[in-house]
Every structure is written in structure tokens, then in C-alpha cells.
Amino acid sequence: MKRSPEPNSHLFKVLAVMISFGVLIAAAGVYFVDAKPESEILTLEEIHDFDMEMIESRSTIYGAVIPMYFQAGGNISQAPQAEKGFTVGELMRWAGIISITIAVIILLMIEFFYKKQISRLNYRTLMMVGMFALPVVVVLSTGSTVLETTKTVESCASCHVMDPFVNDLFNPESTTLAARHYKNRWISEYQCYTCHTTYGAHGTFEGKRDGFRHWLLYVTQTWEEPIAFAGSYPNQNCTACHGGTQKFMEVESHQALSQKMRADEVSCTSCHGPAHPTPGEREDVPDRELFRMAQTVTEISAEELTNLVERFYE
Amino acid sequence: MSNETTKPKEIDKLVRTSVIFTMAGMLLVLLFLLAGFQAWSVGLGVFLGMPVMLAGVGLYIFAVIRDLRFRKVLEDD
Numbered sequence: 001m002k003r004s005p006e007p008n009s010h011l012f013k014v015l016a017v018m019i020s021f022g023v024l025i026a027a028a029g030v031y032f033v034d035a036k037p038e039s040e041i042l043t044l045e046e047i048h049d050f051d052m053e054m055i056e057s058r059s060t061i062y063g064a065v066i067p068m069y070f071q072a073g074g075n076i077s078q079a080p081q082a083e084k085g086f087t088v089g090e091l092m093r094w095a096g097i098i099s100i101t102i103a104v105i106i107l108l109m110i111e112f113f114y115k116k117q118i119s120r121l122n123y124r125t126l127m128m129v130g131m132f133a134l135p136v137v138v139v140l141s142t143g144s145t146v147l148e149t150t151k152t153v154e155s156c157a158s159c160h161v162m163d164p165f166v167n168d169l170f171n172p173e174s175t176t177l178a179a180r181h182y183k184n185r186w187i188s189e190y191q192c193y194t195c196h197t198t199y200g201a202h203g204t205f206e207g208k209r210d211g212f213r214h215w216l217l218y219v220t221q222t223w224e225e226p227i228a229f230a231g232s233y234p235n236q237n238c239t240a241c242h243g244g245t246q247k248f249m250e251v252e253s254h255q256a257l258s259q260k261m262r263a264d265e266v267s268c269t270s271c272h273g274p275a276h277p278t279p280g281e282r283e284d285v286p287d288r289e290l291f292r293m294a295q296t297v298t299e300i301s302a303e304e305l306t307n308l309v310e311r312f313y314e
Numbered sequence: 315m316s317n318e319t320t321k322p323k324e325i326d327k328l329v330r331t332s333v334i335f336t337m338a339g340m341l342l343v344l345l346f347l348l349a350g351f352q353a354w355s356v357g358l359g360v361f362l363g364m365p366v367m368l369a370g371v372g373l374y375i376f377a378v379i380r381d382l383r384f385r386k387v388l389e390d391d
Binding site: 093096097100101103104107108111127130131132135138139141142145146149150152154155158159215218219 | 329330332333336337340341343344346347348350351352353354356357359360364367368370371374
């Protein structure tokens with residue numbers, strides 16, 4: 001006896017109501033997400049040891065607001081405290097949250113509660129939605145969220161071993177490259193990522209591999225002290241901004257060292273100073289470890305540099 | 315007769331398992347999306363949740379292909 005399929009309208013009504021309700025809640029959350037009182041926001045100031053009274057510090061960590069800062073006439077008190085507006089990254093993140101909510105509801109309903117009450121066609125259609133369409137959105141959303149959040153200084157600072165390096169950014173007396181780039185706004189946002197573009201989610205395979213290894217060492221608490229950068233830091237990370245500029249080209253030693261710099265045989269930091277506090281400057285490094293630190297940058301002596309410049313201009 | 319009824323039951327079990335895997339993976343990913351970028355949330359959500367979710371989807375595809383083969387839909391006439 002052929003049984004004609006009978007769509008269960010009750011199930012769809014329930015699903016439609018729940019999904020609509022969920023979307024309304026998510027939309028309301030989107031518009032009110034920035035209205036959270038400042039006292040409830042756990043800022044980096046409450047976690048790390050640096051002065052967050054400066055609004056520029058907060059605005060730099062959470063995103064670029066330099067144009068808005070200048071629009072406020074350079075008035076620090078009027079500079080916004082965090083990036084406003086709805087970015088594509090935030091949109092994708094909320095798309096993922098909504099998709100997961102809807103998918104879990106659908107799968108629960110059709111597999112565990114209403115399986116025998118709905119037609120096979122409706123069951124298969126909803127399974128396609130819950131097991132294919134929505135997981136695709138979730139994958140895209142998660143990928144986008146990872147790529148966006150790993151750009152922020154906050155993501156680097158989420159691991160407390162990075163405290164000395166993040167604190168140094170905001171130290172007004174520090175002369176490291178990172179601190180100078182921050183204080184002078186040479187990099188307006190995503191300071192860590194802008195220099196370390198070859199590391200982590202955005203970087204090369206080596207960077208991704210190192211990022212995963214660092215995460216594993218951190219969660220298992222098995223990293224070795226003192227922390228030293230053991231990966232590669234190509235000069236391209238510096239020359240991406242500085243290379244080819246008139247000031248860069250006017251320096252004789254840059255011309256003389258151009259081949260060595262392109263081959264990463266000499267590092268920019270060998271002349272321009274350390275990018276971050278050296279182990280000797282960090283309070284977390286015991287003295288005995290300072291003697292065991294391996295050199296991680298290629299340095300060139302002043303004599304060799306002078307010889308190279310002279311030979312270049314002969 | 316028993317073979318004809320066993321196959322759909324096996325496939326139903328596969329589908330149910332895949333649904334459970336997918337839901338579990340999605341809930342772990344939801345932790346990451348809600349909590350933000352933290353060491354623990356990246357571990358649970360991205361490194362554990364995504365593979366579990368994708369395993370569930372893969373298992374569902376496998377169940378669908380088995381079902382189609384059982385019903386002889388994929389065979390040439």
C-alpha cells in the first residue's frame with residue numbers, strides 16, 4: 001500500500017518560531033553589543049601591567065581609530081575607546097553563532113523528537129540543511145574569525161608569557177623598535193601582526209606550524225624559559241613598509257648591504273636595535289639564563305659594515 | 315528479509331552517530347565563537363571542535379552513499 005507523504009506543518013511552525021526568535025535575539029545583541037558598560041568590560045589593563053588610562057592605548061589594541069582620533073581634533077578625551085561599527089569579521093562570527101544554534105535545533109528535532117512524525121522528504125531536506133549547508137557557514141565563519149582575531153594585539157596578549165613584550169609597547173621610556181613604532185603611530189593598528197606577518201594563521205606553513213607548536217607548549221605549560229624567537233624573521237617584514245622609500249635609499253649602508261639584506265644574511269635589527277626587550281631587560285629572565293641565550297639575529301660588526309660601504313662606492 | 319531490514323537499521327545508526335558527532339563539534343566551535351581568542355577556546359573550538367564536526371559530516375556522507383548503494387541507485391542499469 002503506497003503511503004502518501006504528509007508534511008508535518010506543526011514541526012515547521014515550531015522551527016520557524018524558534019529560528020525567528022533566535023535571529024531576533026542575535027540581531028538585538030549585535031546592535032547593543034557596544035552598549036556594554038565600561039565597568040563590565042574586562043580590558044587588558046585588568047589583566048596586564050600597563051597604563052590603560054591613555055585612550056590611545058585602548059583604541060590601538062581593539063582596532064584602528066586613528067582617523068576618528070584626528071576627526072576629534074586630536075582631543076584625546078574625545079577619541080573613541082574601541083572600534084565601533086560592524087566589521088565583516090564580526091558579521092561572519094555572528095553568522096557562525098546563528099548557524100550553529102539553528103543547526104543544533106534542527107538536528108535535535110528531526111533526529112531525536114520528530115523523526116517518525118515527519119515525512120522522509122522533509123527529514124532529508126532538513127538533514128541537508130543541518131548537516132551540509134549550515135556546517136559550511138560554520139566552517140567559513142570560524143576561519144574568518146580566526147583570521148581576524150589573530151591580527152589583534154589582544155590575541156597575542158591572551159597568552160601571559162607575552163606580557164613583557166606587550167607591556168613594552170606601552171612603556172613611554174622604552175626605545176625598542178616595537179615601542180617606537182607604537183608611540184609614533186608608525187603602525188596604526190594590529191601592531192604585532194603588521195610586523196610578524198609571516199607568523200601564525202596568516203603566515204607561511206612554517207609560521208602556522210610554529211603557531212600551533214607555541215599553542216601546544218603554552219597549554220601544556222612546557223615552554224622553555226627564557227622565551228626567545230627561534231623562527232625566522234625575514235627583512236621583508238621591515239622592507240615591506242620601509243624599503244624603496246627615499247629615506248631608505250639615501251642611507252649608504254642600505255645600498256652596500258642590499259644583497260645581504262635580501263638574502264637575510266644580515267638583519268635590520270643588527271643596526272637598528274632590538275625589536276623587543278632583550279632577555280637582560282626582562283624581569284622574567286633569571287640571570288643564569290642570560291649566558292645560555294643563543295644568538296637569534298645575524299649581526300654585522302661596525303668594521304665589516306664600513307668595509308662594505310667603502311667597497312660599494314669604489 | 316532480515317538483510318533488508320538490517321541494512322536500514324545500520325544506516326540509521328550511522329546517521330544518528332554522524333548527527334551526534336556534528337552537534338558535538340558545532341557546540342565546541344560555538345565555545346570559541348562566543349569566548350573569543352583564548353588558548354583554551356582555540357584548542358577546544360578550533361583544534362577539537364572542527365575535526366569532530368567535519369568527521370560527523372564525513373560520516374553522514376558515508377551513510378548516504380551506503381544507503382544509495384543499498385537501494386541500488388548508484389549502479390549502472
